[in-house]
Amino acid sequence: MNSTDLMKQLPAQWSTFGPGYDWLFYFIYWMSVALFVGIIGTAIFFVVKYRRRPGVKAEPTGHNLVMELAWTVAPVILLVLLFHWGFAGYVSLTSPPPDAMDIRVRARKWSWDFEYPNGGHTANSVTIPINRPVRFVISSEDVLHAMFIPAFRVKRDAVPGMYSTLWFQATHTGDTRFYCAEYCGAADAPVIGADGVARETGHFSMGGPVHIIPQSQWQEFLVGILRAPTHANGTEFTxxxxxxxxxxxxxxxxxxxxxxxxxxxxxxxxxxxxxxxxxxxxxxxxxxxxxxxxxxxxxxxxxxxxxxxxxxxxxxxxxxxxxxxxxxxxxxx
Ligand code: HEC
Ligand SMILES: [Cu+2]
CATH class of the missing domain: 1.10.760.10 (Cytochrome c-like domain)
Incomplete structure (x- = not known):
């Protein structure tokens, strides 16, 4: 691991949440590193410096008002700041803009269904336009699942009998992935792939690509999902x-x-x-x-x-x- 790996523990930032989220993560991370090194270093230094030695008598030091105030007030300021940043981030994560486009997301063992505003569906793959707020309205038809899109920094449980929502606005075109982040069971038998290899399935099959496309291709996409898929030469599937x-x-x-x-x-x-x-x-x-x-x-x-x-x-x-x-x-x- 080199120094750039240390700074790159999070995936690429592909939504408007990326910069603020990552900044707070690294702030807490490096603050923890600094405090850990400082506190443990001081403790080791004191253990060595004030160890018991023959002929040296212990002298209690009593109070030090300045130091006591410093180590009380400084953490309070830090914690209030962390709370403020965390709460402000939580509010923006949970308040979609009013013009967000809704996509209805249904989770079940072991697949995801995405329903678009025109009534078309995709399964285990979702396509969204860039630079446009999108809101997922999520539910589960059986057990707990969770929608997780690491590149967007969003994650929300899918709960049977209730709706949960998450929103994001993509800032890059291209492909990333979503996952189910709640272990929801394993199938009784593995699936044999086209390559003849048996794979564990169930929860592990509950992920897929997120395709982010330019707004100019969005209408074409919506129309396309209502039609039967076509072969490379343009003829429709039977x-x-x-x-x-x-x-x-x-x-x-x-x-x-x-x-x-x-x-x-x-x-x-x-x-x-x-x-x-x-x-x-x-x-x-x-x-x-x-x-x-x-x-x-x-x-x-x-x-x-x-x-x-x-x-x-x-x-x-x-x-x-x-x-x-x-x-x-x-x-x-
Ligand atoms: C979580 C596992 C699971 C998934 C996913 C699943 N099924 Fe099933 N399916 C079952 C089980 C278990 C039965 C037998 C019990 C029953 O009839 O409900 C069954 C029965 C059936 C039957 C009746 C079969 C027969 O021999 O009479 C059909 C048809 C069927 N499923 C179609 C589908 C289709 C189409 C899909 C995908 C769109 C699907 N299933 C996805 C578990 C599943
Ligand atoms: Cu799941």
């Missing part, structure tokens, strides 16, 4: 291709395999067109309506041998995305 993309983009793959192995949820291989046994002992055919209902109301018909832990995707998948997922599951029959 419904089954789109469904396959959603299977990973929506993190369905943290609980469902497509190769026949059971994970937290049942595999999707060879289910379409067959009967499935439900927890109540009945059998129902897996058709379009059953799959659609399984996604929107997962606890209505629970598959035998599995726990009712699947979150509902009501409100976060459009009808066309539901059709695409159904087409993909049908293609696996």
């Amino acid at each position: 419904p089954a291709e789109w469904g396959e993309q959603l299977y990973t983009a929506q993190n369905c793959n943290t609980c469902h395999s497509v190769n026949g192995s059971a994970m937290t949820g049942p595999t999707w291989q060879h289910i379409f067109g067959h009967d499935v046994a439900l927890a109540d002992g009945s059998h129902v055919p897996v058709d379009e309506n059953y799959v659609r209902r399984s996604i929107l109301e997962p606890n209505a018909q629970v598959v035998q041998g599995f726990n009712p832990v699947m979150p509902s995707y009501q409100g976060s998948l459009t009808d066309r995305q539901l059709d695409a997922l159904i087409a993909y599951i049908r293609s696996l029959r």
Whole structure:
């Protein structure tokens, strides 16, 4: 570690909060270093200087008014200043400007849904314009999660049954990342990646890119999220291709395999067109309506041998995305 690493313990500053936040962090950090060195250094010096020696008698010193006032008043001033800076920072972190753009953020095991002002959604990836205040209105559909964007210096819990908010204004275009900062459980089985490597999943899959784009591209982005994704040559994905993309983009793959192995949820291989046994002992055919209902109301018909832990995707998948997922599951029959 060299001297510049010591000064660079925080990630790049990509929001308007960066300078003030980092200044206060380094102020407290270097003040702590200075006090630690000063106090421990003085203690060691005194231990050596006033150690017991044969023939030297201890002489109590009594009061020193000036020193006692100094070490009382100086910390009081310092603490009041720290409180003032901290409180002022807290107020600006929690008071979004009235013209902030709202993005609705829903957390669930184990994915994030972002809903934009025009009703479009993205999953596990969020895009925002530069130089514009943005407010996240966050909730959780199951357990505690937390939205954390280190480059913006913001973090807020996602709590079931209540809304929490955070806001920021990005100052750079480019890509950074967000994370779930509240351990929210692990999936029962690892996901095998395209490279054949098994990865622990669950909480660890709850992160993704933050794309910060110029304001001139913002309208185009909003229109684009309402359409089906396209191949490099411009042709639209078929419904089954789109469904396959959603299977990973929506993190369905943290609980469902497509190769026949059971994970937290049942595999999707060879289910379409067959009967499935439900927890109540009945059998129902897996058709379009059953799959659609399984996604929107997962606890209505629970598959035998599995726990009712699947979150509902009501409100976060459009009808066309539901059709695409159904087409993909049908293609696996
Ligand atoms: C947290 C784990 C989890 C995630 C994430 C998850 N599911 Fe599920 N899913 C389950 C479990 C467990 C079941 C079986 C119990 C039940 O029926 O509710 C299930 C059942 C299903 C079924 C019925 C399957 C059958 O064999 O009858 C479908 C269809 C389904 N999920 C679709 C999806 C889709 C689409 C997504 C992503 C958008 C998704 N699931 C995400 C856990 C999950
Ligand atoms: Cu989480």
